[in-house]
Amino acid sequence: MKMARTIAIHSFKxxxxxxxxxxxxxxxxxxxxxxxxxxxMDLEGPGLHAFFGIDPTQLRFTIxxxxxxxxxxxxxxxxxxxxxxxKNGGEVYYAPASVKISEIMRTIKSGFELExxxxxxxxLGNRLGLHYILIDTHPGIEPSTLLAIxxxxxxxxxxxxxxxxVFGTSVMVEVASTLGKPAHLILNMIPxxxxxxxxxxxAKTLASHFAVESAGWFPWAExxxxxxxxxxxxxxxxxxxxxxxxxxxxxxxxxxx
Amino acid sequence: xxxxxxxxxxxxxxxxxxxxxxxxxAAAGETYTLTTTPSRVQETRTGVTLTLNxxxxxxxxxxxxxxxxxxxxxxxxxxxxxxxxxxxSWLITANYPNDFTTNITLVGNYYINVTQTLPVVKPTVATGxxxxxxxxxxxxxxxxxxxxxxxxxLPSDNVTIRLTRSGGSTQGFPAWNLTGLDGSFxxxxxxxxxxxxxxxxxxxxxxxxPQKNPRDTQTFTVDRTRVTIDSLTIxxxxxxRTATVDFRFHASYxxxxxxxxxxxxxxxxxxxxxxxxxxxxxxxxxxxxASYKLPLDMSAGPxxxxxxxxxxxDSYGNTGPASIKTNTFTVLPAxxxxxxxxxxxxxxxxxxxxxxxxxxxxxGATYNQGSVRASIFNKGQTIGNPFDLTYDQARGAWxxxxxxxxxxxxxxxxxxxxxxDSYGNSGAASILGIVNIPSASVLDTYSWILPMLVAxxxxxxxxxxxxxxxxxxxxxxDVQAVKKQADQVKSDDFFKSLQSQLEQKTTKWKNKKETQxxxxxx
Numbered sequence: 001m002k003m004a005r006t007i008a009i010h011s012f013k014x015x016x017x018x019x020x021x022x023x024x025x026x027x028x029x030x031x032x033x034x035x036x037x038x039x040x041m042d043l044e045g046p047g048l049h050a051f052f053g054i055d056p057t058q059l060r061f062t063i064x065x066x067x068x069x070x071x072x073x074x075x076x077x078x079x080x081x082x083x084x085x086x087k088n089g090g091e092v093y094y095a096p097a098s099v100k101i102s103e104i105m106r107t108i109k110s111g112f113e114l115e116x117x118x119x120x121x122x123x124l125g126n127r128l129g130l131h132y133i134l135i136d137t138h139p140g141i142e143p144s145t146l147l148a149i150x151x152x153x154x155x156x157x158x159x160x161x162x163x164x165x166v167f168g169t170s171v172m173v174e175v176a177s178t179l180g181k182p183a184h185l186i187l188n189m190i191p192x193x194x195x196x197x198x199x200x201x202x203a204k205t206l207a208s209h210f211a212v213e214s215a216g217w218f219p220w221a222e223x224x225x226x227x228x229x230x231x232x233x234x235x236x237x238x239x240x241x242x243x244x245x246x247x248x249x250x251x252x253x254x255x256x257x
Numbered sequence: 258x259x260x261x262x263x264x265x266x267x268x269x270x271x272x273x274x275x276x277x278x279x280x281x282x283a284a285a286g287e288t289y290t291l292t293t294t295p296s297r298v299q300e301t302r303t304g305v306t307l308t309l310n311x312x313x314x315x316x317x318x319x320x321x322x323x324x325x326x327x328x329x330x331x332x333x334x335x336x337x338x339x340x341x342x343x344x345x346s347w348l349i350t351a352n353y354p355n356d357f358t359t360n361i362t363l364v365g366n367y368y369i370n371v372t373q374t375l376p377v378v379k380p381t382v383a384t385g386x387x388x389x390x391x392x393x394x395x396x397x398x399x400x401x402x403x404x405x406x407x408x409x410x411l412p413s414d415n416v417t418i419r420l421t422r423s424g425g426s427t428q429g430f431p432a433w434n435l436t437g438l439d440g441s442f443x444x445x446x447x448x449x450x451x452x453x454x455x456x457x458x459x460x461x462x463x464x465x466x467p468q469k470n471p472r473d474t475q476t477f478t479v480d481r482t483r484v485t486i487d488s489l490t491i492x493x494x495x496x497x498r499t500a501t502v503d504f505r506f507h508a509s510y511x512x513x514x515x516x517x518x519x520x521x522x523x524x525x526x527x528x529x530x531x532x533x534x535x536x537x538x539x540x541x542x543x544x545x546x547a548s549y550k551l552p553l554d555m556s557a558g559p560x561x562x563x564x565x566x567x568x569x570x571d572s573y574g575n576t577g578p579a580s581i582k583t584n585t586f587t588v589l590p591a592x593x594x595x596x597x598x599x600x601x602x603x604x605x606x607x608x609x610x611x612x613x614x615x616x617x618x619x620x621g622a623t624y625n626q627g628s629v630r631a632s633i634f635n636k637g638q639t640i641g642n643p644f645d646l647t648y649d650q651a652r653g654a655w656x657x658x659x660x661x662x663x664x665x666x667x668x669x670x671x672x673x674x675x676x677x678d679s680y681g682n683s684g685a686a687s688i689l690g691i692v693n694i695p696s697a698s699v700l701d702t703y704s705w706i707l708p709m710l711v712a713x714x715x716x717x718x719x720x721x722x723x724x725x726x727x728x729x730x731x732x733x734x735d736v737q738a739v740k741k742q743a744d745q746v747k748s749d750d751f752f753k754s755l756q757s758q759l760e761q762k763t764t765k766w767k768n769k770k771e772t773q774x775x776x777x778x779x
Contacts, residue, residue, distance in 0.1 A: 171739050
């Protein structure tokens, strides 16, 4: 069986829409019939559970337990297919991170090992027959982020067009490049006054200096911000222009070699 | 306060079972000291150790004593103990009730009297007393467990336990429990964090056991309990102004049980003024949490929020901590995000260059204080004087303009917009604009040359810029600085370890592939 393709979704700064993209693209891929795992690796500030309407405190195991070696990864994965109303054969499995401070601290202190994490991802892909595993990471450049870069096949780096963010994003791309991992850039929350041509030009300019390919851009959308990270736009508003962009991103992911 | 200290002190004495010296009666020659250990017990079989210490004794000589214990029902139990004196000082010990072949089944004071019959008859040489109760302490703090123990009931009898305070009943009482086959009774009362304070009276009565005389009854007190916290955690430890800092801590009662209600005040002192952030219990995280948004004028440097003495209250009057708890985080000036734009990308000398800038603080809020200034450069030379942008409330942006003069150079202008304030918060961004200052004669004679010149100038400027900086949409990027920062990450031990693990993984994968290929080729 073909191995699941693993894609880490990073950002340098928090609040740039990383989790929104992870949740929506996972569902967009599932709607296309793909079997997708989406994992919350933002161990210090998990938030993906809100999109799926899950209370991690009610779950027996989380990713923290997996990293601590006390639970197999499939035990920390929740099948979301029925809850999301997916009926065309596509599947979404969600692997939450613990929101308990004590467990978060335990995980951070225990360290990270690439081989163990890579094996856990492979195991998840094999056991659940997944096509894709999307990993929502912690913002910034730190051990858990580097671990995700090292363990995944592809990196999607989400950035706002903002001085600090673009700088940090460029550093992340440069680091991913050193580890031989292809990076794809998404410019998000583009203010309405910025023209598309300028965004495209900017993305191309970045690509000319760093080993990164543009994977599209998303305009500032009140509907997405207004959902307060509690719903999945692809399901809630299937005809929304942003939904179309999520679908396009899903197609780009399908084209990853 | 002194009452509380006394209460705590006496409670400690009773809990740890300190030996108590009761009375010393000296006879001619010998000195006799009687001690009871412990001085208070529950109704039990293990009982009390009575120790008679005799000094200045005659030796060699036989000594004989008669020890009489009178229980609260005025019944006497007697024990004769003998000792061959071989030195001047020695001890005689006895256990009550085991050595007296009885049980302790009544609450109240027990009196001990010791007489000597050898080598000479002496009436009372020592006396003492010990107390028997039902509870394992006479004073409790909330959240502890009161262990109520009794003895002398019929086997498997149904014993009713009544607990009253000021004559009124206590929630959960009367309760009942069965005695064991040996007639022993045990009941544990978990004193809640909100149990009414005061003096309680506990009374036991068996259904089939004849009523004891005196009855099994006793008083004890319940007082507040102390709340302690482990440490005050601050996240992040380094924060820029306008960021929100989280304070978290676990609170426990002195008994070790977690505090799961109430509020606490976290004090943040800056510029000599204190402000308070209220921490409340978060049942999801299982801890107390509060947030504080750092104001733009907060002092840069270390700040030490504190939980002052008794500022945590669990809503029931149990307070803590007993001593101030503090921690430190560092405040950095806010880096203001400046996004500047021009109304056009190409101008002629007759058109004002209008600059619009939105400035936001790190939390994403619009920045509309301090000053925002623009400076224009061309080929390293300053054009005109720096000028202020003014805040347009309606547009939520800073706006200013520059009118190019006929002597200003044509070409690509770099316009730097810098925002700052007196607190040290700052930020800047640069944008490019192509400004064409036409000369009449040039235009007439060489109208085709100018666009080409502008193109050449722009291309040259762009060539210079891409070597070092990328600029678009009001955002500039220092490529060298990016590489330098990335090099720092790459020099980190964790990164090196990761890189090495990846290389090993790749090598392992290649070897596996080669082996597979060899196997396939036979």
